[in-house]
Amino acid sequence: MTSAAPRRGRRPGAPDTRAAILASARELFAASGYAGTSMRAVAAAAGVDAALVHHYFGAKDDLFLAALQVRVDPRVAMLPVIEGGVDGAGERLMRVFLSVWDDEDSRLPLLALFRGIVEPNGQQLVRDGFVRMVLGPVGAALDLDQAERRMTLVASQLVGIVVLRYLVLVEPLVSMPADELVATYAPTLQRYLAGPLP
Amino acid sequence: MTSAAPRRGRRPGAPDTRAAILASARELFAASGYAGTSMRAVAAAAGVDAALVHHYFGAKDDLFLAALQVRVDPRVAMLPVIEGGVDGAGERLMRVFLSVWDDEDSRLPLLALFRGIVEPNGQQLVRDGFVRMVLGPVGAALDLDQAERRMTLVASQLVGIVVLRYLVLVEPLVSMPADELVATYAPTLQRYLAGPLP
DNA sequence: TGCACAATTCATCACATGATGAAAAACGCG
DNA sequence: CGCGTTTTTCATCATGTGATGAATTGTGCA
Numbered sequence: 001m002t003s004a005a006p007r008r009g010r011r012p013g014a015p016d017t018r019a020a021i022l023a024s025a026r027e028l029f030a031a032s033g034y035a036g037t038s039m040r041a042v043a044a045a046a047g048v049d050a051a052l053v054h055h056y057f058g059a060k061d062d063l064f065l066a067a068l069q070v071r072v073d074p075r076v077a078m079l080p081v082i083e084g085g086v087d088g089a090g091e092r093l094m095r096v097f098l099s100v101w102d103d104e105d106s107r108l109p110l111l112a113l114f115r116g117i118v119e120p121n122g123q124q125l126v127r128d129g130f131v132r133m134v135l136g137p138v139g140a141a142l143d144l145d146q147a148e149r150r151m152t153l154v155a156s157q158l159v160g161i162v163v164l165r166y167l168v169l170v171e172p173l174v175s176m177p178a179d180e181l182v183a184t185y186a187p188t189l190q191r192y193l194a195g196p197l198p
Numbered sequence: 199m200t201s202a203a204p205r206r207g208r209r210p211g212a213p214d215t216r217a218a219i220l221a222s223a224r225e226l227f228a229a230s231g232y233a234g235t236s237m238r239a240v241a242a243a244a245g246v247d248a249a250l251v252h253h254y255f256g257a258k259d260d261l262f263l264a265a266l267q268v269r270v271d272p273r274v275a276m277l278p279v280i281e282g283g284v285d286g287a288g289e290r291l292m293r294v295f296l297s298v299w300d301d302e303d304s305r306l307p308l309l310a311l312f313r314g315i316v317e318p319n320g321q322q323l324v325r326d327g328f329v330r331m332v333l334g335p336v337g338a339a340l341d342l343d344q345a346e347r348r349m350t351l352v353a354s355q356l357v358g359i360v361v362l363r364y365l366v367l368v369e370p371l372v373s374m375p376a377d378e379l380v381a382t383y384a385p386t387l388q389r390y391l392a393g394p395l396p
Numbered sequence: 397t398g399c400a401c402a403a404t405t406c407a408t409c410a411c412a413t414g415a416t417g418a419a420a421a422a423c424g425c426g
Numbered sequence: 427c428g429c430g431t432t433t434t435t436c437a438t439c440a441t442g443t444g445a446t447g448a449a450t451t452g453t454g455c456a
Binding site: 038039040050051054059060 | 414
């Protein structure tokens with residue numbers, strides 16, 4: 001009988017192996033972070049030899065960057081928040097936030113990004129990146145006083161929700177429907193955006 | 199001339215090497231998490247051979263557990279929060295929270311713990327531990343309706359502050375004095391504790 | 397002084413990881 | 427069919443890791 005060992009060389013059919021690898025990478029980076037995800041684990045999850053991952057994506061950093069690519073442009077997503085003016089901005093911001101994070105296509109890259117931020121050696125990415133890139137423009141467009149400070153307060157609430165609801169999966173936060181979350185958190189965000197500051 | 203190589207064997211004097219190792223471990227675990235901290239790095243930071251770390255603390259898990267030990271008993275620390283009743287509980291909770299996290303002796307173990315939670319393979323620790331162990335009793339003692347839900351909301355705000363102020367070090371949150379933080383966040387906490395829920 | 401014991405270091409193992417280069421297999425085009 | 431190209435795997439290297447056991451040196455007690 002012929003050998004039962006896995007045959008080498010090109011696999012038949014036309015499987016989009018590159019996409020499969022990228023999907024596995026997204027899942028693993030989102031679940032275990034950069035350091036906690038090995039190239040071999042990604043390859044195994046995609047049912048593929050480890051060298052193939054390098055072949056398609058190069059070094060581990062490149063794969064991580066590729067896994068981070070998300071089709072959401074913050075400036076576009078934030079438009080509805082900005083357009084309505086300050087009134088009700090907290091509620092609209094909460095709605096956009098939830099719609100992005102509850103969509104699995106964007107959640108995985110965002111989780112991977114967040115893990116990259118919380119892990120060592122990635123901190124400057126959010127410190128100067130996240131707040132300034134996505135929340136900063138909102139604050140400026142809404143023409144707030146002390147925009148940076150107010151946006152940091154907003155971030156402090158949203159980041160907490162990310163950790164509990166999407167990262168650590170704490171009940172009852174995971175099961176709360178979007179409307180309830182909006183009703184709960186919109187007043188907080190609104191106060192940070194436009195309320196009095198000490 | 200005699201050899202300049204470091205002499206082996208016991209070092210003179212009576213340096214508390216064990217404490218030095220533990221201190222280095224606390225710092226590194228707090229800064230880089232469990233997986234991101236190697237036994238060799240701890241040893242190097244303490245100016246000691248790697249085997250000595252094993253000699254004193256055994257396996258890496260044991261060292262991590264030792265680094266997590268903190269002298270703050272949640273039930274004791276939370277007493278002043280509970281005693282005053284619901285009125286002003288948000289402000290008192292915020293004060294206790296800041297006093298614990300602004301104290302370096304407790305911050306390092308807490309940061310290490312938090313990193314252990316956010317890292318993979320440690321999630322059940324906070325999922326059933328933190329909320330139930332430190333915030334749960336507060337909710338019960340304050341005799342709130344829907345205590346679990348309210349305490350999770352409180353946690354979602356506090357966790358966000360931990361990430362931004364103590365982990366990622368985002369300005370202007372790092373530089374804000376405690377009084378200003380209390381004035382800013384106490385109303386939010388108070389609303390989560392005793393305000394209307396949707 | 398001598399001796400047991402603790403503190404410290406060295407040498408090493410087994411293993412996982414990131415990475416590279418070459419070989420093999422399937423496909424497509426002429 | 428034959429040949430080049432792409433896809434896939436194998437074999438391998440250098441490195442860092444956690445861990446262990448033996449060897450060495452200092453301290454304190456009898």
